[in-house]
Amino acid sequence: MKGALLVAGTHSDAGKSVVTAGICRWLHRQGVRVAPFKAQNMALNSVVTAGGAEVGRAQAMQAAAAGAELEAAMNPILIKPSGERHSQVIVMGEPYTDADARSYRTLKDELRPIVASALADLRSRYDVVVCEGAGSPAEINLRASDLTNMWLAREAQLPTLIVADIDRGGVFASLFGTLALLEPDDQAHVAGFVINKFRGDQRILAPGLDQLQQLSGRPTLGVLPFVQDLWLDVEDSLALDAGGAAPESAPQPGGDTLDVAVVRLRHISNFTDADALRGEPGVRVRFTRSAADIERADLVILPGTKATVEDLELLRNAGLDTALVARAALGKPILGICGGYQILGEHIHDEVESRRGSVPGLGLLPVTTNFAAQKLRRLRSGSSPWLNCTAGGYEIRHGQPRLNGGTNLPALLIADDGEPDGAVSDAVLGTSWHGVLEHDAFRRALLAWVAARSGRRFIPGTQPFADVRAKRLDVLGELIEQHLDTAALSRLIDQGLGTQLPTITTEKRQLAALPDHG
Template identity: 60%
Template sequence: MVNGALLVAGTTSDAGKSVVTAGICRWLARRGVRVAPFKAQNMSLNSYVTAQGAEIGRAQAMQAQAAGIEPAADMNPILLKPGSDRRSQVVLMGTPVADVDAMEYGALKDLLRTTALEALGRLRKQYDVVVCEGAGSPAEINLRPGDIANMGLARAAGLPVIVVGDIDRGGVFAAFYGTVALLDADDQAHISGFVVNKFRGARELLEPGLDMIEQLTGREVYGVLPWLDGLWLDVEDSLALDGRRVPTRAPHGRQTLRVAVVRLPRISNFTDLDALAAEPGVVVRFVTDPVEFDDADLVVLPGSRATVRDLAWLRQSGLAGAIAEREGPLLGICGGFQMLGREIVDAVESGEGRVEGLGRLPVRVEFGQDKRLARPEGTAYGQPVRAYEIHHGRASVEGGEPFLDGCRVGNVWGTTWHGALENDGFRRAFLADVAERAGRDFVPAPGTDFARLREERLDALGDLVERHLDTDALLRLIQHGPPHVPTLPR
């Protein structure tokens, strides 16, 4: 199998493209195939720093792990990080290059298209198979002229496309048919078939619909993936926050530990909390109402792509007052840490200049043009910690006890390090301290291994693909490209 490739598209955002891509990567890797993930253009506030210091989408880092390889900038050459409804930071090959609105972004299209195709070309020379993930839906026809992530990529690189639909949302057959029918004939030629995702119920009740969609479109349904709880690691869209994060195992002690995470409008790297949610007896919920702090043992102020704007939102929502008055444990990560300081000076991200912080930590933050992208290491609670940093704000700590690169004052901790809670020894020690300070009879489970848990979930994705998809048909697509398929009327 040489230089094969496949594009996984979706009927909507959060249809399951990322997990299906990861599952195919894990399935192929277990067969001994040298496989790599690729997403030409990703819009996400969940990102990761590679060993080479490049910033890419967190989902692509997870997919690289599924493939058994190190993440690299080529796997996500274009990353868009929205800072408002109209402007986004453009990260090109792992480095921020511009902050643009929609019209300014259009002027970069030729450069971005060339960069994406060159990155894909390098991966195809290095690996046997590249599994590409689309963005949003290929049926976003208003965006088709400048598309470089869906059918624009498929056409340019000759890729077969499978379309994933989320049946749990309803309307999956209409979404499949409509996705194909909205495309022009040349685009339709690359749509090879469909995958039904998140199915719960009796398969025999679904079969007539599967037969009919195949007859109506002339395209195969490659399989039906059942609903499987717990596959929320490293998602890229905040839509996935709804209704997730519940404990899967009983607490090790007599009580649970309740964590309230502030759901900021521009929340970033909320994957930092995945390790807490995986801990037995820890209940993590995302909140927007100060009332929900009342029974929380720990409040987390997470990262933000727009620190000053989200700080203003905290004040408008009443959450700022609740945070300022909180006596119990409080943790700020990256943007959240910056908000907890005394002062923020920002002429870069928001242009607001000097802004008063929440005053919970003796810290002054000043934003610089250069973004810090790093993979730091340190210790806390006597435990080793490996993490990563992604921020423009530089924090000057003027007091308190050292805590990673930040500080701690009483029940308030702050750090710019993402991923610190994935370190098992540190996480257990931190949670034990939080539980004692909150007066909870909670004991962290000594055997929780987050890295192993992530591997188990990636294996579960590989199992889903192997057991529920027509893998022989997928191999034919990867090896031979799009099959001959009919054109539907537009």
């Protein structure tokens, strides 16, 4: 098998990432060398490759599904919102520029060759590349500047599937309307549809599928069932409202449940740091903006943020700073990660991200953070002498926390190169390492410490988090194998579009095509 495919959707969060990852996993299990690709990703969840490039977390998950090593070419453009109407643009894993929505559109002409080159490079090295679109291809106000949906389909001659979420209702109108709004040359690349999150008897759905094919000239290649607690690394915090985080599990016999509250910051980033906690028996994780939740939880996590100073200000406006300070005074555990760690410190000097200058932090750790123009991006491995265990993670940050002079606090982590990271002050912990909770020894040692502080009994699980994630990816592959027409899918990838597909026309479009219809 040799070829490529584009998975588009009727809207954001329709299931593009799930279907893309599922196809990658299905092909990988068939022995096919496959890679994921997303031309442009807007997300605050990102990771670092082995080469030090920053890419979207969803592409890291898809690369894992494909059994491929993550690289910058899989997500050549990453847009990270860093405040109101302002974003950092990362190109091939490196910071490129800062832009707002209007100025970013002017960059598209210089970015298109980079996207095309990255995809061509992957296709030269892999048997199959499964591309994921962004948003909807029918965002007609953005079509002229598109580089991740139908422009990509035309440029790379990709057969395209359109995915719709039936759980939201209006699935037939969404699919047909998306197709009908596309220009004829764009429609020519749409080969079929996939319906996601179906509940009930598919025989009731069948007449609609038949009529959709009659109207559009395109088949529905499959109907994916709704799967309770289907979890995978997601792109943005919208998924938190849809239950996109990992499901929790019951405690081990004789164990207690630990309650973990993750503060839901406005510009929360890498909230998937907390996913591994739910892989442990008896750990309940909630994302919250409630002072009461902060007060009563066994562990509070202040996560990463792409707008550290702005989120600190919002914490104060909501009174959550008072709740965190009161919690620390009672000796109840708090863990700050990256931006959350910086917020827990005494001072933040920022002329880079917020450009607000010097701002007081919460004062729970004797740390001062200075923002540097150069972003630090690297994988880390080492240990936690404080918890007496191994650890690892990755860093993506402009902020550079430093312990204030005269302070003799233990570091939370020590890298293999001897560089200390983070700080521990009574029950308040901080680290710049994302992903550290995915390391089984560190996570379980931390939870045991939290349980001891809370007077609870924690009995850790025995299954490595990597195995939990692999099983979840296998579920995605099985969804594709069992519920999509994989023979038709294989033909699309291997042979392309084949016969010419009909164009959906409307009176308005026909009139608009006339030189004078006034």
